[in-house]
Amino acid sequence: MSKINLYKFASPATFYGLAGQMIPGFAILSAILFAIGLYISFFVAPTDAQQGEAYRIIFIHVPAAWMSMFIYVVMAVYAGVGLAFNTRLSAMMAQALAPTGALFAFIALFTGSFWGKPMWGTWWVWDARLTSQLILFFLYIGFISLQSAIDDPRRADRAGALIALVGVINVPIIYFSVKWWNTLHQGASISLTKAPSMAHTMLAGMLIMAIACWTYTIAVALSRVRLIILERERHSTWVSELLEDIK
C-alpha cells in the first residue's frame, strides 16, 4: 500500500465509503464473538469455589473496563494526530469514539457495583480500580460536554483534542494516586481486582468478550463517524450527490 493510498482515506469523502463497507463485517464479527464469549462465560467456565456464580459478572465487567481505557487512549491518539496534522477526520473519529467509551465506562461501573454487592455487601466499593473507572467516566463526560458546548466545529475539534490529551497524560497520575489513597486507607483486603485465580477458560472468556466489545466499538464508531461526516460536509457536492442516490 503506497503512501498516496493511505492519505486518500484521510479525506472524509473517501473514508465515508470505506467505513460503510467495513461496518457490516465488523458487526457480524462482533455478534459471533459475543455469542462465543457468552457461551464460554456461562457454559464452559467452571463455577468458582469462593464466589459461586456471581463471579461470572467479570465476563462483562472486565472487558468493559478494558474497553473504556483502551478507547480513551485511541481517542487521545486520534485527537493528537488531528491536532498535529490538522486533519479533520482524526478529530471526527475521536468524537465518534467518545460516547461508546463513556458507555463502556458506565457499564464497568455498574457491573462492578453489582458484583460488589453480593461479594462485599455494599453497592459501592471505593477500591482503586472502581474509583479510577469513575474518574475515567468523568473524563469522558468532560470531553463530550466540551465538544457539545462549542459551536464552531474546528474550535470544538481542537479544544476536545487538547482536553483528551491532558486527560490521557493525567490518567496514570490519577490511577497511581488513587491506588496509593486506597491502600493507605483500607488495606488491601477489599479489592475487586481479586478475581478468582484465573482458570484458562475464564481468561479465554474475558479475552473473547473483550474482542467482541472491540469489534462492536469499531462498527459503532465507524457508523457514528459517517454521521458526523455527513453533518459536517453537508454543503459539499459529494454529499448532495449521495443524497440524490439515496432518494
Place this chain on the structure above:
Amino acid sequence: MIMLTWLLRRDLLLAIRRKSDVLTTLFFFVIMVSLFPLGVGPEPQLLKAMGPGVLWVAALLASMLSLGRLFAADYADGTLEQMLLCPESLALIVLAKAAIHWLASELPLVLMAPLLGLQFGLSGDALWVLTLSLLLGTPVLSLVGAIGASLTLGLRGGGVLVSLLVLPLYIPVLIFGAGAVDASTSGLGAGGHLSILGALLVLALLATPKAVAAALRISLE
C-alpha cells in the same frame, strides 16, 4: 522581559483594585468549611478525622470558582488577543497571569486554612502540614485550572463546564494534599506526600503553561 514585568504589575494592580473578587473567594472558602460540621454534627473526633479532607475540598472548590476571573476580563476587552500577538512567549505570559491569580485568589485561602483547621480540632503539627500542603498544592490547582479556563473562554455554561473538565484533574492533588495531613497526624510523617506534591508542582510549572497557551490560541482563533 519588559512585557512580563508590566503584565505582573498590571495584574497585581487590578487584583488590588478588585478586592471584592479576592474577598468573595475567601468567604466562600470559609462558609463552605463551616457547612460540613453543620451537616455531619459537632462530634470532635469525627471533625478531626474529616478536617483535612474538608479543608482541601473547600480549597479545591473555591479555587475552581475563581478560575472564571483568570482570563475573562482580558478576553472581554480584547487585551487577551493582544497578548497572543505580542512577541513574548505566550507560555510565559500565562505563567505570569497564573502567578498573580494565585497570589490574589489562593494565597488568602492558604493563610486562612490554619484558623479554620483549629475549628476542626487539628493540632499544631497538623495545621503546619496543612498549610504547607496547600501552599504546594494551590499553585497546581491554579495552573491546571487555567487549562480549563482557557478552553472554555466565552462559552455558555462556562462555570459548570470548567468544573467538569478540571475536577478530575484536581484529584491527585487532593489525594496527596489531604493525605499529607492524615499521614502526619497518624505519625507516619508527611514527607512523602509533600514531596509528591512538590513534584506535581514542578510538573505543572513545566507542562501547563504550554498547554494553556495552546488552548488560548484554539479558543481565540
Place this chain on the structure above:
Amino acid sequence: MNWGSFSAFLHMGGYAFYVWSSFGLSFLLLALELLLLSGRRRTLLKRLGQIQRLNASRGSK
C-alpha cells in the same frame, strides 16, 4: 456443561438478580446505543434531504 437444568441456569446459584441484571442492562445499553445511532441517521438524512429539496426549489446551487 455447568448446569443441571434450565432453572438452575436461571437461578445462578442464588445470584440471579446480580448476574442477570449486569448482563441484561449491559446488553440493553448496547442495543440502546445502536437504536439511538440509527435514529440519528434517519433524522439526519431526512433533514439533509429536506434542505436539499429546499435549495433545489429555490434554484440556489
